[in-house]
Amino acid sequence: MLARDPGFRPATSIRATNDFMIRFDNVSKRYPGGFEALNNISLELEDGAMAFVTGHSGAGKSTLLKLIALIERTTRGQVHVNGQNVTSISRRRIPFIRRRIGFIFQDHNLLFDRTVFDNVALPLVIAGYRHQETGRRVRAALDKLGLLSKERMYPITLSGGEQQRVGIARAVVNKPLLLLADEPTGNLDPALSLEIMELFEQFNEVGVTVLIASHDTGLLDQLGYPVITLDHGRLAGAGQQSA
Amino acid sequence: MKRTRHNRHQSTHHWSATLRRMLSPRTWLARHAQVALDSLGRLYRNPLATLMTAAVIGIALAMPACLYLLLNNMDRLSGAWDGQAGVSVFLKDTLPVAAAGKLASRVRGWPEVAEVTLVTPEQALEEFRQRSGFADVLDTLDENPLPAVLLVLPAPEQSDPQSAANLQNKLQALPETEQAQLDLQWVQRLTAMLALAQRGVLLISALLALAVLLVVGNTIRLEIQGRREEIVVTRLIGATDGFIRRPFLYSGTWYGVIGALLAWLLVETGFWLLASPVRQLADLYQSSFQLQTLPVLLLFGLLAGGILLGLLGSWIAVGRHLGTIEPG
């Protein structure tokens, strides 16, 4: 039953890694200072699933996402992304893994000296798309996020919610298999937060796996997706949040 | 489960398409042209800083180029006189003109001598009067102070320095001779000095090249610092090291190109300014000598040097500073 239900579960039974978008086997992360941010984490996220990571500030939510995007490397254990063991993948190959992942940051990480269009086009420029193809895809992404009229504007002139949507447009423009969002609604009011979450649901509906870190438990309760709860770097609880 | 399969199929398709796109030569060229233009645009938006860096390269390239060209010209000059080394025999001023004439024909009979010209004191004075511009001063002299001179040219097969020196000794030993002077000496000295100067130019060039590397390296380092955030963000969304490096390497190359053009302008201007005094000087020596700048070759040399230094300088900076900028 559980296997058919796209969602999160603790890694209890051994299964082919191919069925999962994300799989952690006894993963620990110790930062250079010696602080252990994640301690012996094992989890699986099915291809096409949508789930949340929650926990107190400093629980290790961001660290978990960073290990998936290879922004940080594991100290112990194995990480698989889309059926590929990326635990000790070489530095040179990391960019090609990242191109299949859309990462959305709390502080959006937009480039303020470029227009909305150029910000969203960046992943396509990096991947080497043709000019026309880039324009077509960027406009499609901006249209989806209701930003088409702002393509010539600079991010600084946009509201917080609009800036976050530009960040999302940039994350989805290259049609990633996996969307990672670190506190995407951290700076937004509840109505805007819900709007952003609905966008993630729409991407999930067309097959994109979505993993969102958030400490906004009220919002998670409303949505009723699987939740991974971290407590001081350990897995505290997991499962369907009561809907 | 169905959705999963579909997804994975899409992803393989996606990847082969990406590979095809990246390997296509047209997109590859277009991408490089785009980055090159972007880098040039960045330099254009900071004209003062760009000109300052380019000027350092320009001056550093122009100095060795000028020195090299000057040496080259002097080399041509000394080469023109090579093999024409003769011995000037200043005769004792007590010697009558008739005896000088007889001595000239006697020396002309020697096997190692090709030609002898007798310059009488009167001829010497007349020539000196015309050439030196001291005519008025000479007119005040009661007596001709100049001695008679034999200009002795060795036979072609005897014109090497050793034979010429032997001839000089033989002429010096003549009782009529006051002094026999080998004209070859100054040519040899000039050649030796030129060889030394060429070494000096090489050394100066090497030092200047090092200075250029430091200046370009520092400029690119500042540029990298200024674009730190952009580098982090592009890394986060999958940029390779090559992609991140490229604009900085193009910046370095452009600095080299602009610097080379400035250097070319400096050298050409310098030689244009020198050309007319040199022509006057050459006229004074009844020589057809002209300064040469080899314009096309010079331009190519400067461009090659500039691009090499710019690229190398930025390469060093990129290697040292880009690796430390990682998201985290």
Ligand SMILES: Nc1ncnc2c1ncn2[C@@H]1O[C@H](COP(=O)(O)OP(=O)(O)O)[C@@H](O)[C@H]1O
């Ligand atoms: N680069 C780092 N170096 C050292 N410690 C870090 C670093 N990043 C995070 N940490 C520590 O790891 C712990 C977990 O951090 P983080 O994953 O950001 O938590 P969360 O996102 O849940 O707030 C925190 O105590 C934090 O101080």
Ligand SMILES: [Mg+2]
């Ligand atoms: Mg965090």
